[in-house]
Amino acid sequence: MSDIDISSRANKIYDILAKEFPSAKTALNFRNPLELLIATILSAQCTDKRVNEVTKDLFSRYHKAEDFANADLNELEEAIRPTGFFHNKANSIKRCCQQIIERHSGEIPDRMEDLVRLKGIGRKTANVIIGNAFGRPGIVVDTHVKRLSARLGLSKNRDPVKIEFDLMKLLPEGRWTFFSHLLINHGRKTCQARRPKCPSCCISNLCPSADL
Numbered sequence: 001m002s003d004i005d006i007s008s009r010a011n012k013i014y015d016i017l018a019k020e021f022p023s024a025k026t027a028l029n030f031r032n033p034l035e036l037l038i039a040t041i042l043s044a045q046c047t048d049k050r051v052n053e054v055t056k057d058l059f060s061r062y063h064k065a066e067d068f069a070n071a072d073l074n075e076l077e078e079a080i081r082p083t084g085f086f087h088n089k090a091n092s093i094k095r096c097c098q099q100i101i102e103r104h105s106g107e108i109p110d111r112m113e114d115l116v117r118l119k120g121i122g123r124k125t126a127n128v129i130i131g132n133a134f135g136r137p138g139i140v141v142d143t144h145v146k147r148l149s150a151r152l153g154l155s156k157n158r159d160p161v162k163i164e165f166d167l168m169k170l171l172p173e174g175r176w177t178f179f180s181h182l183l184i185n186h187g188r189k190t191c192q193a194r195r196p197k198c199p200s201c202c203i204s205n206l207c208p209s210a211d212l
C-alpha cells in the first residue's frame with residue numbers, strides 16, 4: 001500500500017471517528033499549562049480518573065512553579081502517593097519546576113525543544129502540553145495510539161517517536177492533536193487491547209486487522 005493510500009485511509013478514519021467522538025479531548029483536568037504538565041507527569045502508569053482525584057486537592061495547595069520547586073519532598077510524595085511511583089514523580093515534578101524557574105522565569109515553555117529538556121518530560125508529555133494547553137499541533141503516542149496505529153496499518157514502527165513521525169506524515173497538521181484523542185477514545189471503547197470489538201467497529205472497512 002502506497003503512502004498516499006495510507007494517508008487517504010488515515011484521513012477517512014479521522015473523519016469517521018470525528019463523528020463518533022465529536023468532543024474528544026484529554027480526560028485530565030487542568031486550568032493552565034502548569035497544571036497539565038503536573039497532571040501528565042502523574043498520569044504515567046496511572047488512570048486519568050485517579051490523577052484527577054489527586055490533583056483536585058494538589059492544585060488547591062500548589063499554584064505556581066515556585067510552589068512545586070520549593071515543596072517539601074516528603075509532603076509532595078504523600079500528596080501524590082495514590083498515583084504510584086510517587087518517589088520518582090515527586091522528584092521529577094520538583095526538579096522540573098526548578099528548571100522552569102531557572103530557564104523560563106516560571107512560565108511553561110511552548111516549544112518542543114525546550115519542553116523535552118525539562119526533567120521528566122519526554123515527547124509524549126510535551127505533545128500533550130503543546131496540543132492541549134497551547135492549542136498547537138502535537139500527536140501524542142500513548143499505549144492506545146501505539147496499538148491502533150499498528151492494527152490500522154498506519155505505522156510499522158514500535159518506537160513511539162517513530163510512530164509519531166509516521167502519523168505526522170499521514171495527516172495535515174491541523175488534525176494531529178485531535179487524531180490522538182480520537183484513537184485514544186476508539187481504543188478505550190472498541191479497539192481494546194485484549195478483545196477488539198471488530199464486528200461493531202465503525203472503521204472496520206478501513207482496518208487491515210479487522211476480525212469480523
Ligand code: SF4
Pocket residue numbers: 151152190191192196197198201202203204207208209210211
Ligand atoms: S476493526 Fe478491529 S482491530 Fe480494526 S480498528 Fe476496529 S476494533 Fe480495532
